[in-house]
Each structure stands twice: as structure tokens, then as C-alpha cells.
Amino acid sequence: MYLELKKLTVQHSEDLRCALKVIDNNAQGVCFILDGNKVVGVLTDGDIRRALINNIELTQNVAKVMKKKFTWLGCQASTSQIQSTLSEHIKYVPLLNSKHELVDFACAHHYRNIPVAQPELNGNELAYVTDCIKTGWVSSKGKYVKQFEDDFARYIKSSSAIAVSNGTVALHLTLVALGVGPGDEVLIPDLTFAATANAVLYVGAIPVLVDIDPQTLCIDPLKARAAVTSKSRAIIPVHLYGHPADMDAIRTLARDYDLLVIEDCAEALGTLFHGRHVGTFGDASIFSFFGNKTITTGEGGMAVFDSQAVYQRANMLRDHGMDPERRYWHSQIGFNYRMTNIQAAIGVAQLERVDYFIDKKRWIAEQYSKRLGVISNIKLPTEYGNVYNSYWLFTIELIGSLANERDDLLRRLTLNGIEARQVFIPLHDMPPYKKYIKTDSDFSVASRVSNASLSLPSSSKISELELSSVCDIIEAMDKRIKIPAL
Numbered sequence: 001m002y003l004e005l006k007k008l009t010v011q012h013s014e015d016l017r018c019a020l021k022v023i024d025n026n027a028q029g030v031c032f033i034l035d036g037n038k039v040v041g042v043l044t045d046g047d048i049r050r051a052l053i054n055n056i057e058l059t060q061n062v063a064k065v066m067k068k069k070f071t072w073l074g075c076q077a078s079t080s081q082i083q084s085t086l087s088e089h090i091k092y093v094p095l096l097n098s099k100h101e102l103v104d105f106a107c108a109h110h111y112r113n114i115p116v117a118q119p120e121l122n123g124n125e126l127a128y129v130t131d132c133i134k135t136g137w138v139s140s141k142g143k144y145v146k147q148f149e150d151d152f153a154r155y156i157k158s159s160s161a162i163a164v165s166n167g168t169v170a171l172h173l174t175l176v177a178l179g180v181g182p183g184d185e186v187l188i189p190d191l192t193f194a195a196t197a198n199a200v201l202y203v204g205a206i207p208v209l210v211d212i213d214p215q216t217l218c219i220d221p222l223k224a225r226a227a228v229t230s231k232s233r234a235i236i237p238v239h240l241y242g243h244p245a246d247m248d249a250i251r252t253l254a255r256d257y258d259l260l261v262i263e264d265c266a267e268a269l270g271t272l273f274h275g276r277h278v279g280t281f282g283d284a285s286i287f288s289f290f291g292n293k294t295i296t297t298g299e300g301g302m303a304v305f306d307s308q309a310v311y312q313r314a315n316m317l318r319d320h321g322m323d324p325e326r327r328y329w330h331s332q333i334g335f336n337y338r339m340t341n342i343q344a345a346i347g348v349a350q351l352e353r354v355d356y357f358i359d360k361k362r363w364i365a366e367q368y369s370k371r372l373g374v375i376s377n378i379k380l381p382t383e384y385g386n387v388y389n390s391y392w393l394f395t396i397e398l399i400g401s402l403a404n405e406r407d408d409l410l411r412r413l414t415l416n417g418i419e420a421r422q423v424f425i426p427l428h429d430m431p432p433y434k435k436y437i438k439t440d441s442d443f444s445v446a447s448r449v450s451n452a453s454l455s456l457p458s459s460s461k462i463s464e465l466e467l468s469s470v471c472d473i474i475e476a477m478d479k480r481i482k483i484p485a486l
């Protein structure tokens, strides 16, 4: 069970009755007494019981009874320090930053954990899913699928959208619907999630790996141009970590060589390029609603098409290739890539709050940038050109004297219960894709970025204090302050 920090806190100006209510509500037998964010005392239900026996009234101030001397640890305490501090008598330890502010707490079942990403499902998700179950519409028929597609299309301002079971099948579906197949070459960035390359291979086409631009971390349009051959059929720009690829250059390239453009927007819902939503610049685009993405349906995806005819073909292919006018008549080999009504119900509720999620991601980026911007050897993500970054994961690159410290930073964060993620491994390094490397390819940027970068906690649920404690660890690394080994 994850206990929210605020359920453990009481302001020092409150009375004992208020503290008793907090303790009753959190069922942990304890609360931390705060002056602003600073911890000034600890109060247990036993302390209040003893006070009552001594005829102290419940209307008395908590400061009268709380323990002013209590055990606490710095928020950089390692797991082993926390372990050795907890005991039969000290079941809760507040974790404090250098200003003595409460960052987190540790107890036997909660050491502290700040995840890279996590779903936030406290809108209408439960109500809509309950509706599916109560009405029996749990499969892929039901009102939420259509509603999710319509709401989604309206949000990104596309003419239509097709909900599917995940982002990977959305990629496969777009490639099949656009007629990409054996012998065709498809330009993709070297630094992306493997699904981008896999979908190309599913249709028998050849992925042509292209190095990335060092600023956007997306496919380098000039290097893509150099990789074009007479077999080139399509390009899949991936808007990595929320920053859009240079769609002006990519569209020019596509026009020059008659290439199809399929945008992989799995990590970029809400990202704008020249004020326009990514996913509306090419012949097709895909989105993912996996649990760690900007909005989630558990598993899920969306495919968007520019042409109405291709949209209709994709719609049919999603449903076994069955003719919509003639049941059980199959004119093509299709797939079952349908999204369930339950997934879509979650999606409708998530989409109701999409602006909140993106505002939160941008707020997180702002907080990190303020604190980390002063460290000279960290390259922060930002906005290159007329773009609006949705900052799916705030991904930093260690440069200069810190360039070799990525693994040390990962270790320091892990020791402190902070999850961070190394960026993707370049595709050209991995066995299934090695054989598609062209002899004159140069992947120096992707290799460098991959070795020196990591994504910091970017969950919409993260608090200001948690963000600050992540920055504390990075500052300590920059100053080469030693931390205890696990």
C-alpha cells in the first residue's frame, strides 16, 4: 500500500484532536508535526494516550505533547541506512532535506520510491470502467471506443483516429494500410524503442537506420537524405521523449523523393510543431497508451491517417479484414487489433485530463531546469525551433567532465530509491538489427547520447519536494560528494 505523505502530517498550530484524526485516518499510529514544510516533531497515538491520562485536553496544541527529539534521516540516506535505523521502537523515520523539510518517510513496507513514470487514474476512469462492467460491454463493441476515437481526433485536430490494442500494432497497421512491404526501405532513427524497427520488419520491409540530431534526439534530416536510395519508400520520424523531429525538413525530404511519412508519436501526445499537433504532418501517425505514456489505457494505441481511403482500409484490417458492408466476407488478410471498450473507457477519462497531464510535465521540466540549469556539464532538454515540448520523460545528457558519470549517477539515484532510466540502446548495437547497417553509416551521435543520458522521474504525481530531492542527488554527484555503497 502506498501511503500519501500528506496523510502523515499535521501543522504545529493544530490541536491534539486534529492529530488524533490524522492518525485515525492513516491507521499508522503516528504523524509528523510540521512548521510549513519543516518537521518539528513526531507524535504517536501512545503520546496522545499518555497525555489524556495526565489530564491534558484534546484542545491543547500538538507542540505541547509531540516528541521534539526524534530520529530522522537525510533524504539521501541509502537503503541500508534506512534498514538499520528502523526498529521495533522506531517504525517511522522522516526523510529530510538540508532545510529540514519533509521529503518522504521510511517504514518497514515503504523505503521511498520515486518512479520514472506512473499512471494517474483518479479522474472518471473507475466510473467509466464500472459502466462497462455493469452494462456488460466489455469487449471491443461499446460506446467508449467510438467516443475515444472521436475525442482523440478532436484533440489533435485530425479528421479521424483508429483505436487499437497497442502502439506497436498501430505501427504495423499503418505500414500495411499504406502498402509498405517486401523490398521497401524505411528510414528510421537509430535511437528509438525497438517497436519502430520491429513493425518495419513485420511487413518484410528493410529498416534503414539513421543517426539522430544531437539537439532534438530525433532522426537527423540531413543524414536521412544521405541514406535515401531508389528503394526508399517511407520515413518514420520518432518524436523522442516529447520533442518533435524537424517536420519541415522531413516533409521537404519526403516531397523530394516521394516518401511516405509515418510519425511515431508514442512519446509525444500533445507536442506541437509550429503550433500544430504532431501526428498530423504525415500520411499516418501512431500513439501509444502503455502504462508509462502521457495518457494510458493500460495497453493501447491509436493510428491516424491523412487519407480517408487509407483510413477505411486500416479500419477494415483492424477487424480481420472483414468487409464492413458484408459480414464474414474477407477481401484481405486482416488482423484483430481492436481496442476493448474497457481500455477505451479509461482512455476517455484520461483524455478529459490531457491538458492537466501535459501542464504537469511542463511544470516538471521547468522545476528541473531551474535547479539543474546551473550545473555546467548537464545538457537539458528544451525546445528547438517553434515547438511545444510535451516533455514525456525529462532526459538529460551528461557532457564534458561528467560525460562518463552516467552509470555513477544512475547508481546514486537507485541507492536513494529514485528510479531513473538510461536512454534507449542504439538499434545498430543489437543483434536483430545489426545486419541492416549500411557500410558507410555513422551513428556517433546516437552512441554518445545513449551512453551519457538518462531520463529523470517525470511522473505527473511527483511532488515539488521529490523533484528537489532528485536534484539534490545530481548536485551531490556534480560536487563529487561520496555516498555510501549499498
Ligand SMILES: *Cc1c(COP(=O)(O)O)cnc(C)c1O
Residues within 6 Å of the ligand: 166, 167, 168, 169, 192, 193, 195, 196, 238, 264, 266, 267, 287, 288, 289, 290, 299, 300, 301
Ligand atoms: C512505447 C513506444 C512504442 C510502442 O508502444 P506500445 O504501446 O508499447 O506497443 C512505439 N514507439 C515508441 C517510440 C515508443 O516509445
